[in-house]
Amino acid sequence: MLVLLAFIIVFHITSAALLFIATIDNAWWVGDDFFADVWRICTNNTNCTEINAINGEFKGEYYAVMQTVQATMILSTILCCIAFLIFLLQLFRLKQGERFVLTSIIQLLSCLCVMIAASVYTDRREDLHKGNERFYLETSTGTYGYSFILAWVAFVFTFISGLMYLILRKRK
Numbered sequence: 001m002l003v004l005l006a007f008i009i010v011f012h013i014t015s016a017a018l019l020f021i022a023t024i025d026n027a028w029w030v031g032d033d034f035f036a037d038v039w040r041i042c043t044n045n046t047n048c049t050e051i052n053a054i055n056g057e058f059k060g061e062y063y064a065v066m067q068t069v070q071a072t073m074i075l076s077t078i079l080c081c082i083a084f085l086i087f088l089l090q091l092f093r094l095k096q097g098e099r100f101v102l103t104s105i106i107q108l109l110s111c112l113c114v115m116i117a118a119s120v121y122t123d124r125r126e127d128l129h130k131g132n133e134r135f136y137l138e139t140s141t142g143t144y145g146y147s148f149i150l151a152w153v154a155f156v157f158t159f160i161s162g163l164m165y166l167i168l169r170k171r172k
Contacts, residue, residue, distance in 0.1 A: 005091075008164060012084050012107075015161050018154035019077040019114065027145030028121065037147060038069045038121070065124045069117045073151070076113035080158060083107040087165065097169055104165035111158035118151045 026048075028037040035042050042048040051066055083106040090100050 008087075008161075008168070011157070011164070012080075012087065012161055015154060015157040016077070016080045016084060018150050018157060019073070019080050019110075022114075022147045022151040022154055023073040023077050025147045025150075027147040028151075029125065029142050029148070030145035031142035034142065035145060036142075037145075038066055038073065062124075062128050065120060065128060069121050072113045072117035072120070076110045076117065076154075076158070079106055079110035079113060083110060083165075100165040100168050104162050107158055107162035107165055111155060111162055114151055114155045114158060118148065118155060121148065121151075 023038075026037045026040060026042060027035050029035070033044055035045075038051070040048050040050050051063075083103050086106060087100060087103040090103055094100070
């Protein structure tokens, strides 16, 4: 039982780490001389510009799409951390034989949020690049970066983790 508990804790911490890296790191869309994510655009590996509507870099709907991806990735990371804290609380408070349903629900909500963020970015990526020719002129030749891939891996990890919590019962 102790080995199973250690595995579940390590799996959950890994999921949270993947979400943090995918949310924070600047590699959702990469090319030879640029890299871009949901927060900033860097050209020539040194010239970085924050993405915000104040500078007028994005037209209204494009900025709303980026805000959707930003918000859902942040929410996913927060929900994953909250699920871990609730799991630890439930570990000591649940009666023997009860399931970790609350932890499972929160972890599955985290899974849903990361899926929404990655799906929206996948669908709207080309429109985002066309809508901002000032910075994205050279990004037409780019590819998805490792942060984008980590977001999808985090989706799978949080989904599996949520299912594990749903099936898991507290034992002695």
